[in-house]
Amino acid sequence: MSKKVYEIITERIQEQLKNGVIPWRRPWVTTPPVNWATGRAYSGVNVFILGEGEFATFRQIKQAGGKVKKGAKAYPVVFWKFVEVEKTTVNAAGHEKVEVVKVPFLRYYSVFKILEQTEGLELRHAKPPRRGEEDIIPRCENIIHGYEDRPVIKTGEKAAYCPITDTVTIPERGRFYIPEEYYATLFHELIHSTGHPARLNRELSTRHNSAQYSREELVAALGAAFLCSVAGIINASLIENEAAYINGWLSFLRDDSKAFVWAAGRAQKAADYICGAREFAGIEETEEKED
Numbered sequence: 001m002s003k004k005v006y007e008i009i010t011e012r013i014q015e016q017l018k019n020g021v022i023p024w025r026r027p028w029v030t031t032p033p034v035n036w037a038t039g040r041a042y043s044g045v046n047v048f049i050l051g052e053g054e055f056a057t058f059r060q061i062k063q064a065g066g067k068v069k070k071g072a073k074a075y076p077v078v079f080w081k082f083v084e085v086e087k088t089t090v091n092a093a094g095h096e097k098v099e100v101v102k103v104p105f106l107r108y109y110s111v112f113k114i115l116e117q118t119e120g121l122e123l124r125h126a127k128p129p130r131r132g133e134e135d136i137i138p139r140c141e142n143i144i145h146g147y148e149d150r151p152v153i154k155t156g157e158k159a160a161y162c163p164i165t166d167t168v169t170i171p172e173r174g175r176f177y178i179p180e181e182y183y184a185t186l187f188h189e190l191i192h193s194t195g196h197p198a199r200l201n202r203e204l205s206t207r208h209n210s211a212q213y214s215r216e217e218l219v220a221a222l223g224a225a226f227l228c229s230v231a232g233i234i235n236a237s238l239i240e241n242e243a244a245y246i247n248g249w250l251s252f253l254r255d256d257s258k259a260f261v262w263a264a265g266r267a268q269k270a271a272d273y274i275c276g277a278r279e280f281a282g283i284e285e286t287e288e289k290e291d
Contacts, residue, residue: 008076008108012049013260032229034125036060036114045264046077047229048222054123055111066121074110078261081107106261135173139231140183144190147274151193159185161192163204168193180233184224191223192216194270202266215263222267230275 032041033050037060042050055075061068082102089097114121144150151161156169168189176182195202195216202219205212 009045009049009078010258010260012076035111036121036124037064039125042077044078044268045261047226048264050075050077050111050113053116054114054125056114056118056121057109057111061112061114061118061121064121066118068112069117069119072112072117074112076108077111078106078108080104135179137179137183137231137233140187140233143227143231143275144186146276147190148276149199150190150274151196153186159189161189161204163193163196166193166196166198180228183231183233184228187224187227188220190274191220191227191267191270194223194273195219200266200270200273215259218259218263219267219270222264223270226267226271227274230271 032043032047033052034041034054036054036056042055055077056064058068058074082104084100085103086098087101089099091097112118114123144153151166151168153168153170155172157171159170161168168186170182170186170189173179173182176185192204194200195204202216203212204216
């Protein structure tokens with residue numbers, strides 16, 4: 001591979017941001033991207049790389065009797081591949097112990113969007129689900145109440161998480177234009193709360209101009225997007241103070257090609273924690289089987 005996986009992912013995200021598209025924000029009901037042949041949903045950072053739609057590998061398209069349009073640019077799908085390596089440790093007595101451990105390496109394969117990049121194939125899978133207009137959205141409430149060791153949630157003038165008191169503050173539900181914005185904002189702050197030392201123990205910086213603050217805000221924005229996807233709601237208002245954050249994130253991504261994957265991994269871990277998956281394996285995708 002001529003480019004590292006991290007660089008490929010970052011270039012994709014940067015391209016969308018420069019074109020004015022925020023890949024983790026959609027002002028309409030969305031569903032995760034899926035593999036056209038298997039129906040399997042892509043997850044983790046791949047949600048933001050692919051967007052919506054149905055995708056397939058070149059081989060899957062060819063086997064189905066379709067073809068890729070000339071000049072179509074493939075999308076990367078990233079996954080973790082574990083390689084066994086020997087690790088040597090020395091105990092207090094000076095004796096060496098050799099053991100085999102599995103080390104994760106990030107890899108990718110290419111897919112094409114069925115609707116826009118192929119010929120001779122039709123979409124197979126369900127359209128985005130309908131949603132109700134009620135102020136209380138049961139699927140969102142289930143996520144919140146399923147967060148077993150959640151912080152105290154109280155109403156206030158602004159949305160914020162305080163790690164010292166382990167408290168989330170959010171304006172009253174009626175102050176939001178639509179219910180989905182309320183839940184998206186609350187999810188953002190709940191993702192922050194997973195960084196508490198008693199939970200996932202991330203560094204929660206309060207210095208707004210620091211790199212660590214930018215990292216945590218990106219984690220919270222992406223994590224909220226994951227939860228909105230699980231709930232099947234419009235994920236508007238996921239990013240507070242949008243323009244300032246986007247400029248900071250673009251600079252952050254240019255400085256470190258691994259930044260987006262790093263943040264997406266921690267966002268997925270935070271979302272899984274809230275949804276009840278306490279033991280996160282750190283695997284976002286496995287390679288598609290094409291045979």
